[in-house]
Amino acid sequence: MPAVPSARPRPLHFAAFVMNTTGHIIQGTWRRPTAHQTDFNDLEHWVGLAKTLERGKFDAIFFADVVGLYAPYRGDERKYFEAGLQVPSNDPSVLASAIAYATKDLGIAFTASILQEHPFNFARRISTLDHASKGRIAWNIVTNYLPNASRNFGLEGLTSHDERYAWADEYVDVTYKLWEGSWEEDALVQDRATGIHADYDKVHKINHEGPRYKVEGPHLVTPTPQRTPLLFQAGASEAGRTFAAKNAEAVFIVSPNLDAAARDTADIRSRAVSYGRVGEDLKFFQGLYIVPGSTEAEARRKAAELDEWIDYDGQLSHMSGAVGIDFGHEDLDTPIGELKTEGVQSIVGWIKDLVPGRPATLRDVAHYTATNSRIVGTPEQIADALARWQAAGVDGVNLVNAEIPGSYEDFVEHVVPVLQQRGLMQREYAEGTLRNKLFGRGDRLPDRHPAARYRGAFAPQPA
Amino acid sequence: MTVKKRLILNLFEMNCVSHITHGLWRLPDNNRERFNDIEYWIELAKLLESGGFDAVFLADVIGTYDVFRGSADTSIRQGLQIPNNDPALVVPAMAAVTRHLGFGITFSTTYEPPFAWARRLSTLDHLTKGRVGWNIVTSYLPNAARNFGLDGEIDHDKRYEIADEYMDVLYKLWEGSWDDDAIIADREHNVFADPARIRPIFHDGTYFKVEGPHLPSPSRQRTPVLFSATASGAGTQFAGKHTEVVFTGGPNTGFLKQTITNIRKAAVEAGRRADDVKFVTQAGVIVGRTDAEARAKRARYERLSDPEGYLAHSGLTFDPTRFPPETRLKDVVGEDGNVGRRRIFDPEQTVGEFLSSFGDLTRHALFVSGTPDVVADAIEGWLDDVGIDGINLTQYHSYDTARDFIELVAPVLRQRGRLRTEYDPDESLRDRIFGAGDRLPDRHYATRYRGGAHLPVIGQDSALPA
Numbered sequence: 055m056p057a058v059p060s061a062r063p064r065p066l067h068f069a070a071f072v073m074n075t076t077g078h079i080i081q082g083t084w085r086r087p088t089a090h091q092t093d094f095n096d097l098e099h100w101v102g103l104a105k106t107l108e109r110g111k112f113d114a115i116f117f118a119d120v121v122g123l124y125a126p127y128r129g130d131e132r133k134y135f136e137a138g139l140q141v142p143s144n145d146p147s148v149l150a151s152a153i154a155y156a157t158k159d160l161g162i163a164f165t166a167s168i169l170q171e172h173p174f175n176f177a178r179r180i181s182t183l184d185h186a187s188k189g190r191i192a193w194n195i196v197t198n199y200l201p202n203a204s205r206n207f208g209l210e211g212l213t214s215h216d217e218r219y220a221w222a223d224e225y226v227d228v229t230y231k232l233w234e235g236s237w238e239e240d241a242l243v244q245d246r247a248t249g250i251h252a253d254y255d256k257v258h259k260i261n262h263e264g265p266r267y268k269v270e271g272p273h274l275v276t277p278t279p280q281r282t283p284l285l286f287q288a289g290a291s292e293a294g295r296t297f298a299a300k301n302a303e304a305v306f307i308v309s310p311n312l313d314a315a316a317r318d319t320a321d322i323r324s325r326a327v328s329y330g331r332v333g334e335d336l337k338f339f340q341g342l343y344i345v346p347g348s349t350e351a352e353a354r355r356k357a358a359e360l361d362e363w364i365d366y367d368g369q370l371s372h373m374s375g376a377v378g379i380d381f382g383h384e385d386l387d388t389p390i391g392e393l394k395t396e397g398v399q400s401i402v403g404w405i406k407d408l409v410p411g412r413p414a415t416l417r418d419v420a421h422y423t424a425t426n427s428r429i430v431g432t433p434e435q436i437a438d439a440l441a442r443w444q445a446a447g448v449d450g451v452n453l454v455n456a457e458i459p460g461s462y463e464d465f466v467e468h469v470v471p472v473l474q475q476r477g478l479m480q481r482e483y484a485e486g487t488l489r490n491k492l493f494g495r496g497d498r499l500p501d502r503h504p505a506a507r508y509r510g511a512f513a514p515q516p517a
Numbered sequence: 518m519t520v521k522k523r524l525i526l527n528l529f530e531m532n533c534v535s536h537i538t539h540g541l542w543r544l545p546d547n548n549r550e551r552f553n554d555i556e557y558w559i560e561l562a563k564l565l566e567s568g569g570f571d572a573v574f575l576a577d578v579i580g581t582y583d584v585f586r587g588s589a590d591t592s593i594r595q596g597l598q599i600p601n602n603d604p605a606l607v608v609p610a611m612a613a614v615t616r617h618l619g620f621g622i623t624f625s626t627t628y629e630p631p632f633a634w635a636r637r638l639s640t641l642d643h644l645t646k647g648r649v650g651w652n653i654v655t656s657y658l659p660n661a662a663r664n665f666g667l668d669g670e671i672d673h674d675k676r677y678e679i680a681d682e683y684m685d686v687l688y689k690l691w692e693g694s695w696d697d698d699a700i701i702a703d704r705e706h707n708v709f710a711d712p713a714r715i716r717p718i719f720h721d722g723t724y725f726k727v728e729g730p731h732l733p734s735p736s737r738q739r740t741p742v743l744f745s746a747t748a749s750g751a752g753t754q755f756a757g758k759h760t761e762v763v764f765t766g767g768p769n770t771g772f773l774k775q776t777i778t779n780i781r782k783a784a785v786e787a788g789r790r791a792d793d794v795k796f797v798t799q800a801g802v803i804v805g806r807t808d809a810e811a812r813a814k815r816a817r818y819e820r821l822s823d824p825e826g827y828l829a830h831s832g833l834t835f836d837p838t839r840f841p842p843e844t845r846l847k848d849v850v851g852e853d854g855n856v857g858r859r860r861i862f863d864p865e866q867t868v869g870e871f872l873s874s875f876g877d878l879t880r881h882a883l884f885v886s887g888t889p890d891v892v893a894d895a896i897e898g899w900l901d902d903v904g905i906d907g908i909n910l911t912q913y914h915s916y917d918t919a920r921d922f923i924e925l926v927a928p929v930l931r932q933r934g935r936l937r938t939e940y941d942p943d944e945s946l947r948d949r950i951f952g953a954g955d956r957l958p959d960r961h962y963a964t965r966y967r968g969g970a971h972l973p974v975i976g977q978d979s980a981l982p983a
Contacts, residue, residue: 073641076709092702092709094732095643097613114856121633121732127810131712135699138709142700142734144640145633152644155555170633174664175579175603182532182602186610207729241601244550246543251534251550251596251821254589257799270663272581272589276553276600365707490570 061103065442066473067337067450067492069116069163070107074100074146076138078118080424080456081344081372082365084138089457093145097152103459104153107160110466111480113492114161114192115153116286116306117146120168121368122203124375130381131202132479134375137368141380147179159483161491163192163286163304168221169207173228174269180283181275189279189487189497192304194286195297196337197222198377204377220413223265224284226301226505234499236273245350252276258512279487279497281504290318297335299325300504303489304450308341310407310426312446315340319447330502337449337492343428344453344461345363346468350431357430358458370420377401377470381416389413433472440478521759521934522900525762525797526927527621528565528919531576532604535904537799538913539876541818542596546913552609554601557612557915562611564916565618568923569937570649571949572619573611574764574797574909575604579625584832584857585901586657589660591829598830599638605637612645619946620645621744624650625671626683627676632727632774635690638741639733645947647737647955652744652764655680657832657858673744677751682722684759684963689718691740692957693966694731710734719973738955740963742947744797746778757783758962762795762907762950769882771905773798777904789960795950800883800908802918804925814887815878818913824876831875832858842869883908893929900935 069304076084076091084091093099107115127133134141146164151163162183166176184191196202197218201211241256260271260497288306298305299322309315315338319493323333345360347353374381379395391402391413405414408422429439440451455461473479482492487497500507534542534549537641542549551557581599583589592599608620622641624634642649655676656662662670671679695895696714703709718729745756746764746826749771757780773796781791803818805811828837834857835849847864854864862871874880883903885895899905912918930936945955957963965971 082707084709085707094737097609100615111913119635122728123730135710135712135715136708141730142695143732144643145637148606148609148637148640148644150609151606152613155559155610155613172629172665175629178579179603179606185602186607187553205629205726207975208726238601244596247819249540249543250594251542252593252600254593257589257593257599268658268663268666272599273581274581274599368817402946455784468580478591501900516598 066478067113069114069452071116071452071454073118075140075143078455081368083363088460091458100149100158105113108157110470114163117164119146119165122200122206124281125378127371127374133371150183151186151479157182161190161488165194167196167198168225169198173225177232178274181278184278193401194285199329215359224266226269228262228269230274231508232507234505235512236271237277242276280489282499284488295322302327306339315446339450339452340448342454353430364424366420369423373423386417387415433469438475524935525575526570527572527909530573530911533598533601540821541822541913544820544914557616558607558611567613572798574621574622577604577623580658580664582829583660585829592685599825609644617940618829619648622652625654625656627656627681631683631686635687636732639736641739642736650742650744674751677755679724682724686725686727688963689966690731692963693972694729695735700734716969735968738945738947740957748798753779753783756780758787764800765796766865795906797907798905801911803880804921805884811887824877827875837868844868846871889925889929892926
C-alpha cells in the first residue's frame with residue numbers, strides 16, 4: 055500500500071455521484087427519516103443540492119443514467135420497482151439549465167447513452183446547455199448494457215460489446231465534427247448596422263457519412279464556451295479502456311483498492327500516450343462512499359447505523375441485473391467461484407481482492423457493492439485515506455451518497471474544511487469553464503485530442 | 518347574457534435570433550441575440566408571469582432554410598432560425614423562477630425514436646408540476662432530413678402516419694404504463710413501487726418497436742397539453758384525433774374560420790366534443806398610448822423589416838427578385854400557384870404584387886396597430902367573430918412587445934372581462950385552459966390505455982419475458 059505522501063498534495067477534484075431516481079447505488083437508505091431521495095421529481099430538490107455542493111466547492115454534480123430496467127432478478131424485475139432501484143427515473147439533462155442558473159461555478163456532468171438519441175440532436179442539446187451554463191457541461195459517454203434499454207429503442211436485444219464501442223466511436227466522431235468543425239470562431243458577426251448576423255462563408259456543413267450515421271449539418275448552435283463539453287467516460291473493459299484512452303478527459307473508475315487504482319490509471323494513461331495524448335490529459339475520479347464522524351468511534355457508529363438500513367437483496371439485484379446473471383435463486387453462502395455461469399468471472403476478479411484468504415460468497419458481493427471503497431473515520435483519517443488514493447494515481451472523487459442531501463451536507467460541513475486545510479480540496483473555484491477549472495489551460499480541448507482535427511477541416515480549401 | 522370568452526395569451530418565441538420578424542433583431546435594445554444566455558429566458562419568464570401570460574410557446578426547427586437561392590446564405594446572414602438552440606432545455610430554468618407560466622415546446626415526431634422524448638416530457642412535467650405542453654410537428658425542412666440520415670424529406674402524408682404511431686407509443690407510456698397508485702413508498706415494508714401496477718407496453722408497430730415500461734412515474738398531467746399546427750388534410754385528421762390546442766394560421770380570417778370548422782368536425786368524428794379543441798392564432802399587435810405613438814412604433818419596426826428574410830423563410834423554390842415585377846406568377850411557378858412548402862398563392866397576380874407581401878408586417882390574418890382600446894376591440898372581434906380562443910403574440914422586439922401588451926393592452930382586456938385578473942393558485946396548464954382537471958378527458962383516444970387496457974396481457978410470474 056502506498057504511504058501517505060509527505061509533500062504538500064495537489065487538491066483533489068470532487069463530484070457528487072447522483073441519479074435522478076430514488077435508489078441509485080446504496081439501496082434501502084431512502085427509508086431513513088432524514089433521506090429525501092424520493093423527492094427526485096422536484097426541481098427544488100436538485101437546485102438545493104447544487105447550491106450545497108457549490109458552497110462546499112465541489113467541482114461538479116455528476117448524474118448517472120440508464121434508459122431501461124436491469125436484467126431480471128429472481129426471474130423478473132419486481133425487485134427493482136420495490137426497491138426504487140433506478141426506476142422510476144427521470145431524464146437528467148433537463149435539470150441542467152435550472153442548476154446552471156442557480157449556481158455559478160459548479161460543473162454539471164450527465165450521462166447520456168448513444169442509444170437514446172441521434173447525434174445531431176444530442177450535439178445540439180449539449181451545446182444549448184454549454185451556452186446556458188457558460189461552459190460548465192460534461193458528458194459522460196456510455197453505450198448500453200441493459201437488454202431492456204435496447205428493446206425500448208427498437209432493437210431485439212443487446213448490441214455486442216465491441217460493436218457498441220464501434221458505434222460509440224462513430225457517434226462521438228459526428229459530435230466532434232459538429233462541435234469543433236462546423237462554425238469558425240469568428241463566424242458570428244451580429245452587426246446591427248449592416249444587418250449581417252453571421253458570415254455564411256464561415257459556417258460549414260460536415261457531410262458525415264459512416265456505417266451508422268449520415269449527417270449533413272451545419273451544427274445549429276454557435277460555438278459554445280467549451281465547444282466540445284468536458285468528456286467523461288467509465289469503461290473497465292478492454293474496448294472501454296481503449297475508448298477512454300482515445301477520448302476521455304475524465305475517467306470514472308471504481309477500483310476495489312489502491313493497487314488496482316494504480317494499475318488502472320497507469321494502464322489507461324499509457325494507452326492514451328499511444329494515441330498521441332499525454333498522461334495528464336486524463337483525470338481519474340474514483341467512486342468512494344464516505345462516512346465521517348467527529349471521532350472514529352462516532353463514525354463507526356454512524357456507519358453501523360447506516361448499514362442497518364441497507365437492502366442487501368437490493369444490492370445483489372443491482373449487481374445481478376447489471377451483469378445479466380440472475381443470482382436471485384442462489385443461496386447467499388454459495389461461493390461465487392462455484393457458479394458456472396458465463397460472465398461471472400468479472401465479478402470473481404473484482405471480489406477476490408476484497409475478500410482475501412477465503413472463497414468469496416454472494417453475501418460478500420451484496421455486502422461489498424455497498425461498502426467497497428467506503429471510508430469511515432474522522433475528517434483527518436478521511437484526508438489521509440484520500441491522500442493515499444491520490445498517491446495511487448487518482449485525481450478526484452465521485453462521491454456516492456446514502457442520503458440526499460444529508461450525505462453531502464455532512465461532507466461539506468465536516469470534511470471539506472479539513473480537506474481544504476490539508477490542501478486536498480480547492481478553497482476557491484478557478485476562473486472560466488469546467489475544462490479550465492479542472493485543467494487550468496484554457497476552455498477548449500488540447501490540439502492533440504482527436505476532436506481537434508476537425509478544427510477548420512470543413513472550410514473550403516484555398517485554390 | 519353568455520359568459521364572455523376569455524383570451525388564451527401566449528408569447529410566440531424561439532430559441533434563436535430571427536424567428537418570424539426578420540431584420541428586427543437590429544432594433545436598438547432588442548435582446549434577441551442574448552438567446553444563448555439563460556438570463557434572457559429568466560427575465561422573459563418573470564416578465565410574462567407578471568403580466569398573466571398563459572404560456573410561452575417555443576417554436577423549433579432542426580435544420581436550416583436552404584431552399585431559397587439554393588443555399589443557406591440568406592438564412593445565416595439574417596440569423597433566420599440559425600443559430601438556434603434546443604427549446605426544451607431552457608424550460609427548467611424558467612420553471613424555477615415562475616409558478617404559473619406554461620411552456621409549449623416544439624418537437625418533431627419524424628426523426629427520433631419516441632422513448633427518450635416521452636421520458637423527457639414526463640421529467641419536465643414533474644419539474645414544472647404540470648405546466649408543460651408539446652407542440653407536435655413533423656418537420657418540413659429538407660436539410661433537417663439530411664441531418665438525420667435521410668436523402669430527402671419524407672412525404673407529407675407519410676410523416677403524419679409516422680406521427681400517429683409515435684403518439685400511440687407515447688400514450689401507452691404516459692397513460693398506460695403506470696397506475697396512479699403505483700408509488701407506495703412504504704418505508705416499513707421496504708416497498709417503493711408496486712410492480713403489479715406497472716407494466717411494459719410491448720408496442721410493435723410499422724415504424725416503432727418499444728418494450729417499456731415508461732421510466733418516470735406518472736406526472737401531474739401524464740400526457741402534456743397537446744398542441745399542433747396544421748391545416749392540411751392529413752393534419753386536420755391528426756388534430757381531430759390528438760390535438761387539444763391547434764395553432765392555426767392562414768392568409769385571412771375566412772381561412773381561419775374554415776380551419777376551425779374543419780378541425781372541430783374532425784374532432785367530433787374522432788369521438789371528441791367540438792369544444793375539446795381550442796384554437797390559438799399567431800397575432801401581431803403594435804400598441805401605443807396614443808395613435809401617433811403606435812404609428813411611430815410601427816414605422817420604426819417597418820423600417821428594419823427585411824423582405825430577404827421572409828423570402829428565405831418561405832422556402833421559395835424560385836427567386837422572385839430575378840423576374841420583372843409585371844411577370845404573372847403562373848408563368849414562373851405554374852398554374853397551381855404552389856411556391857414551395859405547399860404554399861398556394863393566386864397564380865394570376867404579378868411577381869411584383871407577390872413580392873410586396875414579403876416583409877409587410879400588416880399582412881397577417883390577425884394584425885392590429887393602435888391605442889389600447891383599438892387593440893382590445895380587435896382582439897374581442899377575433900374571439901367572437903373569427904372564433905379563435907387565443908393568440909400567440911408575434912414579437913417584434915424583445916421584451917418591448919410583451920411589456921407593451923402587459924402595460925397597455927392587458928388592463929383593458931381585464932376591464933372587459935377578456936383576461937383573468939390573476940392566476941388560480943396551483944393550477945396545471947391543462948386545467949387552466951380547459952377547466953376540467955389535470956388529465957385528458959376520457960373521450961380522448963389516449964385514455965384507452967389507462968389501467969393497462971389495450972396493452973398486451975402480462976404473465977403473473979414475470980413482468981417481462983426473460
